[in-house]
């Protein structure tokens with residue numbers, strides 16, 4: 001079995017960066033990657049060949065549909081030497097070291113406006129496409145799925161719209177897909193969870209979906225779905241993702257369920273953010289088994305009962321938030337966690353708790369019951 005990741009020396013540093021732990025949503029920079037060096041290495045290879053000729057056609061077609069370029073990035077995009085174009089990175093072709101080809105495009109933070117033309121499929125050796133923080137709009141051309149080596153697609157923080165770009169899921173090498181902060185809408189196709197994608201960001205769009213049964217097939221290490229119309233329940237068998245899942249961020253969705261006991265099997269998980277949902281019931285003790293957990297945010301839900309002390313005893317835990325719930329007990333051990341937000345609960349020996357009446361009313365309501373799928377009907381809004 002040969003390695004599936006093509007090796008392009010100048011871009012190796014980016015591959016290495018990808019393996020670094022990614023920060024939680026609130027700490028995330030818009031791109032986890034720095035821009036590549038402005039002076040990429042040069043090669044003693046002829047600077048013209050059929051692949052670069054195709055790249056020339058693709059890039060000219062693109063330049064043609066770029067409608068605003070206040071930083072004059074595309075001013076360098078003329079003539080046949082596409083490897084000199086700003087934001088375009090060449091390397092020897094992986095299948096033929098004697099020819100140069102376009103290996104990456106990095107136009108992060110360039111204030112470009114316009115669309116993506118179908119012609120991008122002529123960039124047949126492209127591995128990286130970084131367009132983060134521009135004002136590109138329109139839909140993602142299906143022709144992008146014809147790039148067999150493309151493994152990192154960062155379209156974040158643009159004005160792309162339309163449905164989920166499902167065609168990208170056909171990319172055999174795709175490992176990193178970042179669609180966050182755009183105007184995509186509609187379903188997230190369940191096939192995404194049967195791909196080999198390792199980092200999947202779709203937060204801050206208008207997707208409307210629920211976690212499908214094959215969600216647990218995902219081998220991703222990072223899943224960030226926050227601030228979308230994600231509804232439904234948390235799968236009961238989440239623990240099946242215990243080999244790979246490192247960060248799960250479902251903040252500000254519309255999840256209406258109990259927290260499954262099985263979640264405690266996620267022993268690689270470092271960041272779990274389920275805040276701003278409609279979670280009910282108790283905090284499972286099993287979370288105390290998540291020995292890698294560093295950040296836990298369960299704030300703004302309707303959780304009740306006691307905070308299991310074993311969670312606060314986790315050595316890795318640095319930041320725990322369960323504010324704005326109806327919890328009525330926590331151990332003093334929890335006060336030792338580096339960062340704790342336990343406010344607006346019913347823990348009356350602690351400052352900044354709910355009014356007593358509010359707590360009494362809540363505790364007098366029939367307790368929320370979850371069915372075998374972990375789902376409940378949402379209690380009436382308080």
Ligand SMILES: *[C@@H]1O[C@H](CO)[C@@H](O)[C@H](O)[C@H]1NC(C)=O
Pocket residue numbers: 070071072
């Ligand atoms: C881009 O080019 C235009 C016209 O040549 C010039 O007026 C403008 O200052 C340039 N912008 C930047 C950021 O260099």
Ligand SMILES: *[C@@H]1O[C@H](CO)[C@@H](O)[C@H](O)[C@H]1NC(C)=O
Pocket residue numbers: 047079081084
């Ligand atoms: C671009 O690259 C070619 C080949 O390395 C070089 O001859 C040329 O001077 C460079 N600059 C421009 C502006 O074409």
Ligand SMILES: *[C@@H]1O[C@H](CO)[C@@H](O)[C@H](O)[C@H]1NC(C)=O
Pocket residue numbers: 239240241242243264265266267
């Ligand atoms: C990981 O998940 C598998 C499948 O659900 C389970 O059999 C195994 O016990 C889990 N491992 C841990 C350490 O929880």
Ligand SMILES: *[C@@H]1O[C@H](CO)[C@@H](O)[C@H](O)[C@H]1NC(C)=O
Pocket residue numbers: 229231232254256
């Ligand atoms: C949240 O989900 C419930 C039930 O699934 C639905 O009735 C409600 O409209 C959803 N709210 C939002 C803001 O999506």
Ligand SMILES: *[C@@H]1O[C@H](CO)[C@@H](O)[C@H](O)[C@H]1NC(C)=O
Pocket residue numbers: 026273295296297319320321339
């Ligand atoms: C701790 O977690 C809360 C909630 O997720 C977050 O708002 C806060 O920024 C975190 N603090 C640090 C220092 O990471």
